[in-house]
Amino acid sequence: MISVRVGTATDCGNVRRINEDASFTSSHLFAVADGMGGHAAGDVASAIAVARLARLAQRAHLQPGDVRTEVTECNREILAAAAADQTRSGMGTTLAGVGVTRLGGTDHWVVFNVGDSRVYRFTDGSLVQVTVDHSEVAELVAAGTIRADEAHLHPKRNVITRVLGMRPDPAPDLWVFPLTPGERFVICTDGLSSELTDDQIARVLYAEPTAPSAAQQLVAQAVAAGGRDNVTVVVVDHLIAAADGLDEDTLQRSRATGATA
Amino acid sequence: MSGPESVATRYTPGPWVGMATARMWLIADLDQHDPVVTTCWELVSATATVDQVLAVLSRQRPTHVPNVAVARRGDAGTEIVVLGQAQADVTGDASAESEVLQLRAGHGQVADATVESFQAISLRLAGHAPHGEESTVSLSLVSGVVPAAVITVDAVSGTALVPAPVATAMESAPADPPVQASAPAALPIEVSYPGGLSAAEPEPAAGAVPEPGPAPMTVPESEPGGRFDAFFGKTVHSTAEQAQAEAVPDEWMAGMRPPGGPLPDATLLPPHTTGDQWQPEQHRVVEHRAVQTPYRQPAPAATPAVGADLFADVSWADITDEPRPSDDPYPIHPAGPAGVARPMAAMPQFVAPSAPATGGIDPELLSTTRRAPSTPPPTGPMVVTVSCGLSHLNPPSAMHCRICGGAIASQTPQSRPRPRLGVLRLSTGEVVSLDRGVIVGRAPGAPDDFGPEAPYRIQLPSPDASISRRHVEVVLQGWTVTVVDLQSTNGTQLAAPGGVAEQLPPGGRRTIDDGWRVNLDAATWFQYEVIE
Structure with a gap:
């Protein structure tokens, strides 16, 4: 099993009265959820989502397909909870996270998201956004209608196109790739990404040596920058690589198998 | 009761969802693939009450209440309600054809009226110019759901409609309020218009309006208070005359921001100009509505047509004339040459900046309110598909389903997000x-x-x-x-x-x-x- 160090921080922000974000961490599954809608039932929706992930984390061998299935079931649970209680009608939540999955005998990351909560990957001082927001602005950027640097000022930046709690069941986007030693993941609600630029986030990640200090510092800066929304950040540091020998040259099969060509 | 009880419904094809029966008509900026359309139609086709229809629409999407105009013929006359940025034009009976009641609510608000009779009712969404300007197509509609820009209901053979008793399976007690005798001295329309108007009781305004016809439009004298409070907050009643006299449209179209006035932070305050009229517990609904409109930026000199204000500068004609192929559930809209975005959401709202957006944005506008999805997820590659009997998607050339082996009937291929290929x-x-x-x-x-x-x-x-x-x-x-x-x-x-x-x-x-x-x-x- 891989070795990780995890830091989590959250803040209600300067405007909201309640924190509708939720987060979940275990040894191999990490996620945030940003609840919304209904009459203050957003926190119920995000709590359902992380409870679902907690169940998923108990599974012995997490497969990427399990994430997809769990997201669908989570969506139905939220819809059912909303239908059962009118005060929760219309509630929903984003979900974004990183888990460890075993494929072909090797550990891989599976990154997933529904909505506009994000997963970033930070390696060698460079920050890359793994997930693609399910928002109208992200689609406008993808279509080339607006530039990426215009997106966070756009009036529709908060209109999300997929969320847990909608019909039909939203599919999560998944990314699967092998582990790399020394990489760091940031999983965050849009309370972080709407307050800090990627460059500001990267500076904090570069400066803060540990996952807990990085998470706390990111949340603190997002609140200082305005804190207009709940902010939740999970930082995952991948400490030790699982496999060795990956950098050796590929051998000619005749040599590798000992046959004489 | 006299005169024919039949109506002729026509619609101008357009981007919104229109519904019609012989007794109920509706237009709303719903996404045409939203399941709520089906639910809504079930209600409309059963002649449910207006309240029931609006409740479904707002409960379904509490973070994105659609803009709706709805009319319903009931025992007590024809009730017309507009919700949000929608509009109903009601023409009185034939002898007073020039008398048009224009019912508008405004962003995040409700207006309603009940008329005893009418010559014509036209339902549309805000900004859509009167029919004839951008589209001359007008199609007949007996009953059903159509992609529409305008729904027009005409009393047949020039005779004003009188109320027809309607058996309504879904109508809940108490029944519609009784119609009061018309008050001849004033245009006897009661309009709820909360947008900054006086809360004073309607007062007679003799002589301020055209001479009422012999069958004036009438409404209940007292609307039960708080009827629509659940949607947007309490409404303020005023006379139709006041509503029409008020210089509403500019502000209405510009997103409810009074020119030069302070803009409330949507996350802190009840939005709009009259925060003291809003009940605190309604903030959650309303704040979601507030995000999309107050977006301003300097108009680049090079492209004067693409400008500052959201609604004022969107070319509505462009948008409504845009073909909207009904067989493509997730159309991809390229940016127009002038930079006008054609968003997939129902309301065209955005003018793409052609200059850097930074610097021209009021930092107050960096609101963090959230809205739930109103469109299907359109990301990812699209493919042309045909479906088998079990709705498995297949390539258009397939004779048998790649999943279940079932035969694939002849059909029009549709563009859809690609399913996983295995x-x-x-x-x-x-x-x-x-x-x-x-x-x-x-x-x-x-x-x-x-x-x-x-x-x-x-x-x-x-x-x-x-x-x-x-x-x-x-x-x-x-x-x-x-x-x-x-x-x-x-x-x-x-x-x-x-x-x-x-x-x-x-x-x-x-x-x-x-x-x-x-x-x-x-x-x-x-x-x-x-x-x-």
């Missing part, structure tokens, strides 16, 4: 979903850049290092699955089910089908399986 089953037993491509190798690493279509990277152990770091890629293109050798040191072997293995040379490529096996070395392979 899975790769690894020799170790796990499966990798083919919702995107896959790069397989001994050490494929993480992508330098991710994105909506970044291939999965699957690492397979190779103790003897005979598998290359990045050995082979499975590429998805439309409906086709292709294996591409990534200049591997030892090449890739392919075998069709029951076929003889063939060698794919380094850099070679080959399209594969269900059951094909791909070998990276003697012990390491994966198999393509077409499953749902």
